[in-house]
Amino acid sequence: MSKVILNNLNKIFEIKAGTDVKAVNNFNLNLEEGEILALLGSSGCGKTTTLRMIAGFETITSGEIKISGKLVNDLKPAERNVAMAFEGYALYPPLTVRDNIAFSLMKEKISKNEVDSKVKEVSELLEITDILERYPPSISGGQQQRVSLARALVRDSDALLLDEPMSQLEPQLRAVLRARVKDYIQHNNKTVIFVTHDQTEAVALADKIAVMEEGDLKQLASPYDISSKPSNVFVASFIGEPPMNILKAKVLKTETHLTFEILNDKDEKNFSIKYSNNELNKENLNKIANEQIITLGIRPHKINFNKETTNLEGKAESSTYHWLGDQVHIGIEIGGSSIISVADRNFQPSSDIKMHFPSESINAFNRDSEEVIFNGI
Ligand SMILES: Nc1ncnc2c1ncn2[C@@H]1O[C@H](COP(=O)(O)OP(=O)(O)OP(=O)(O)O)[C@@H](O)[C@H]1O
Ligand SMILES: [Mg+2]
Known part of the structure; x- marks a missing residue:
């Protein structure tokens, strides 16, 4: 079943007359339930804008967004049933880390025991059990990022939207958590779109990679096809270390x-x-x-x-x-x-x-x- 569909999605930022920024051009996507998609490309290519439009934080200039078969173009973020971890999508400072994670489960009609066990599971997975009773302003940037990710992972949502969810972690921890997060996502059959400019991360986590350049989708394919069958010179010279x-x-x-x-x-x-x-x-x-x-x-x-x-x-x-x-x-x-x-x-x-x-x-x-x-x- 299709979980996220984008039809000719466009975003033009109008700053002032004559200086419009075409951030996303005619983006088309059909993501099936349980699929993991990476939006990959260099800085400024339109990754965050695409994700923010799906989440409902950014208005769209034209096109359609469907989540679980429903047109969500005009719905508020809270009405779209998506879970997200974004920079700037802050934690609640007056709540402990534990309550920040548990808070996102409030709408789901589940028992306190179940909430506790879900919070325990993700905090162990992301190695934040030792800070559960602390408050967001008193924890490090990398810890805050993991709490945001935990908060998004526990929710029972139609889609999980993550913008560079592990950018502030050191490479070793990132590699360990990446493998665990992938297991968790697959085990819970979550449909995921995540943004990265790290091709190693895209290849390790995703079923499909969307390579973007200046708002254009250059290729949408499996990690294997993106690296062994690039469909244009941009993808060929962007993917691979060293590239083609x-x-x-x-x-x-x-x-x-x-x-x-x-x-x-x-x-x-x-x-x-x-x-x-x-x-x-x-x-x-x-x-x-x-x-x-x-x-x-x-x-x-x-x-x-x-x-x-x-x-x-x-x-x-x-x-x-x-x-x-x-x-x-x-x-x-x-x-x-x-x-x-x-x-x-x-x-x-x-x-x-x-x-x-x-x-x-x-x-x-x-x-x-x-x-x-x-x-x-
Ligand atoms: N609120 C805004 N107003 C005007 N232009 C914007 C706005 N947000 C983004 N842009 C422009 O849209 C383009 C795409 O930006 P976006 O943030 O989506 O890039 P990105 O791929 O996420 O880059 P990065 O890897 O640096 O996060 C850029 O040219 C950016 O300057
Ligand atoms: Mg970005």
Whole structure:
């Protein structure tokens, strides 16, 4: 059953004549019961505005919002039966932390014992049992954020709306709580929309990710599809750490081979990537024409350094260790182009590197529209 439906949702902030901000453009969404959606994008792309319109804190310029089948466009936040944890959606200072959490359960006709056990369960989950008798002004920002989250989680609502719910916690605690919160959400079959600019968090928590840029929804898909099948250049270069290498290329087709000539800013050839046609997907091959100029995307993680298959040579420029210490990111110069790759071993700067771009590492995008032609050839 559909829980949250957005039809052509738009928001224009009118500041003064001629300086309108188009914060959200024609956003469409159909979220099923029990699904978890992440709104992901860089600062100012319209994530909070989208969530605030669903919650009812922001008027909409045009479009429809339906929650559990009911049009809620003109309903007040309290009439929408949504639970939320937002920055600025404050805790009640005169109530203890325990009562702040329990207060949100008042409308639900449940016994005091049940309220106590629900409060206990979420406070253990979020590690706030030791501050239950304290008052909001006397607890830290990270603790306040967890209390807000607890207050939203305990409620029996049609949708749970969370705006960067763990932004103030340190990475270790965040990772632990993220896993617990996901278990809780799934176990209670909650329908969730949460905002984040952290792609690791989006991938870890969500069933679907909506990638936004300047108010536009660029792609709505599973975490796997967002990272392995980006539908445009923006998503390809936004998702992934490090993100996809984006190059300009000219296609050369013969009876037997396909070659991508990688071009520099002056349209001169820097280097070529060549494949035998019989190792390629024929359908994809037919989607590009001889001499067509395309945008080529190469996934850093898929570049191969195994000796048997290498057919390209470059020089190591610099390397950095991934912060968890399990991968090396290496900048490689090939014929004047710079490429980032990920390897399981280090290379000395200026040393020669032999490599291979497997056909599945190659993504092609239309040069003008920036829409995908194929993901992997
Ligand atoms: N009340 C407002 N009046 C005018 N413009 C606004 C208002 N609120 C937001 N905006 C503008 O709308 C756009 C989207 O803002 P929004 O807060 O939704 O971004 P966001 O994706 O949540 O960013 P962040 O990651 O920084 O929180 C921005 O250009 C912002 O400046
Ligand atoms: Mg925001």
